[in-house]
Amino acid sequence: SKFVVGLTGGIGSGKTTVANLFAAEGVALVDADIVAREVVAPGSKGLEAIVTHFGAEILTPEGELDRAKLRQRIFSHPKEREWLNQLLHPMIRQEMLAQVEKATSAYVIMVVPLLFENGLDRLVNRTLVVDISPELQINRTVKRDNVDASQVNNIISSQCSRSEKLARADDIIDNQGEISTLKREVLALHQRYLQLSGTDNA
Template structure:
C-alpha cells in the first residue's frame, strides 16, 4: 500500500483497541513496538551491530538481547544513547516503510506511540490520534498494568502534551466513552481513508 495512516496516542489511550478494529475490517497493521523488537532479534543486522559495539555480554545466554543490561549501559550516557538511537531509529523506520509498501490492503495503519515526538508523522500520508484525558490515561493504565500513579504520570510527562497532539493530528478518535462506541467511529474513518486513497 502507498497510503499510510499513522495511528498514535499517549499511554493507555486505546491505540491497540482502535487498531484491532481497523484490522477487523481487513486493514493491515504495522506496529512500531513489534518492529522495534524485530530489528534486534537473534540473527538480525541490528543485534550484530549492538554486539560489535557493546560486546557479547550484552546478550542473554539464549542469544537474545539483554534489554535491561542495554538500558543500564545507555542510562546517563548520552554518547552511548545517541549511538544506539542512530542505529535503531533508521532501521526501525526503513523496516516499517518496507512492511507498509508490501502490505496487501488498500491502505495501512502504522501504530506508533511516539509518532509526533519522533517525527515519524513526516513518513505518513495522514495522522490519527486516539484521544483521552490524562486522568483516564492514568486510570486505564493502572487498571491494565501493575504500575503506580507516579510511574504513569512520569510517562505521560515524557510524551507530547494532549494539546500538541490534538493540534497536529488530521483525525481524532475520542475514546473517553465506551469501547462499544469505537466501532462506528472506526467504520466512518475507514470509509474516509478508502475514499482518500482512491479505492472506492
C-alpha cells in the same frame, strides 16, 4: 505507493484497541513496537552491531538482547543513547516502509506510540490521534499493567503533550466513552480512509 495512516496516542489511550478494530475491517497494520523488536532479533544486523559496540555481555544466556541491561548502559549516557538511536531509527523506518509496501489492503495503519516525538509523521499521509484525558490514561494503565499511578504519570510527562498531539492530528478519535462508541468512530474513519486512499491512487 500506499496510503498510510499514522495511529498514535499517549500511554493507555487505546492505540492497540483502535488498531485491532481497523484490523477487523481488513486493514493491514504495521506496528512500530513489533518492528523495533524485529530489527534486534537474534541473527539481525541490528543485534550484531549492538554486540560489536557494547560487547557480548549485552546478551542474555539465550543470545537475545538483554533490554534491561541495554537500558542501564544508555540510561545516564546520552552519547550511547544517541549512538543506539542513530543505529536503530533508520533500520526501524526502513523495515516499516518495507512492510507497508508488502501489505495488500487498500490502505495501511502504522501504529507508532512516539509518532510525533520521533518525526515518523513524515512517513505517513495522515495522522490519527487516539485521545483521552490524563486521568483516564492513568486509570486504564494502572488497571491493565498493575503499576503505580506515579509511574504512569512520569511516562505521560515524557511524551508529547495532549494539546500538541491534538494540534498536530489530522483526525482525532475520542476514546473516553464506551467501546461501542469507539467502534462507530472507527467505522466512520475507515470509510473516509477508503475514499482518501482511492483518490490517492487514482
